[in-house]
Amino acid sequence: MHPVVVGRRMAMENGTESIEDDLDSSATEAFDQSTLSMKQQTKGTVQDIWQRPTRRPLPNAGDVVLCFEIPLARILPTGSAASDGQPVSAAAGKKYGDELRNACQLLDERRNELAVPLLENCFRLLNKIFLDKSKCVLLLLCRLVAACTTSPIPHPSAEQWAELALRRYEHVCDTELLVLYIPLLQTCLHLWWQRGRDRTLLEERLSEMGKKGIKVKGGPTLAQAIHALDPRAETI
Secondary structure (H helix, E strand, O other), X not given: OOOOOEEOEEEEEOOEXXXXXXXXXXXXXXXXXXXXXXXXXXXXXOOOEEEOOEOOOOOOOOXXXXXXXXXXXXXXXXXXXXXXXXXXXXXXXXXXXHHHHHHHHHHHOOOHHHHHHHHHHHHHHXXXXXXXXXXXXXXXXXXXXXXXXXXXXXXXXXXXXXXXHHHHOOOOOOHXXXXXXXXXHHHHHHHHHHHOOOOHHHHHHHHHHHHOOOOOOOOOOHHHHHHHHOOOOOOO
């Protein structure tokens, strides 16, 4: 097997080859500039070179020298990156659990204005880890909408989260999560009325669901449906 080295031979100095990097070239340009030259291998020297501009010195010994360059690669943090020495996933999970528990306790005390920022932090954390329409993300998003709308005066961010929840629920097929859809539509319908917004689309959507035999009136509120699906500290 021939040794393989990423680099371009520039000059011979004292019997060794100096290699120059092309730091400004992109990965595509570097690949286009590269050539593969096959020469007779002499013991103790490297003759087979994939010529790639580089400033790294060409080693004189070794079995196989294989160098890779991955531009713009993002390396995920290792477990040691966590401040408490735990793996990142464990640290994130603990933070999420603590904030969600505190938020639910605040909801139980009807202190929604303090619970909303905690729920927002939880949502942003989960949204970076899971897919947009995953169960945990949609459930937390609905909990956030409920927290923003159960007070007599809606939270300033209520419309923002309600609109996001409606978009996320489009084409959702999880039957377990669909039990929250009608309460979500009813909540948004009431919020739109409070804000003086056009409710035509929401009313049409509820009418379509009713024609399919789905109960759209007299059902649980969004908070009640969430509590039935995922009971937490908050009381209904």
